[in-house]
Amino acid sequence: MGNYADFLAMVSTEFHKYLMENEMFAKKIPANALVIFQIGGENDFNKWHKETSLRNREAEQPVVYVYVKKWREHSSLEEINMEEVVA
DSSP states (O other): OOOHHHHHHHHHHHHHHHHHHOOOHTTOOTTOEEEEEEEOOOOOHHHHHHHHHTTOOOOOOOOOEEOOOOOOSSEEEEEEEOOOOOO
């Protein structure tokens, strides 16, 4: 995995979608928590994200590890429209 920042943005977005669908899970996360993702099978990313996150942690900031075990097999998009732009 080359671009960890892009991957992190995608994981963060999917995590927020998950939290919107699972409010009880969301309530377990303390205010101002530092969320560190650990993705199954992505050891290099996991190390990078943990080290980077902890290095930038605020004093006394709570830390929550989110272990992603399984991904959906399909996109969460249900319907889209697309328009081709001709230059």
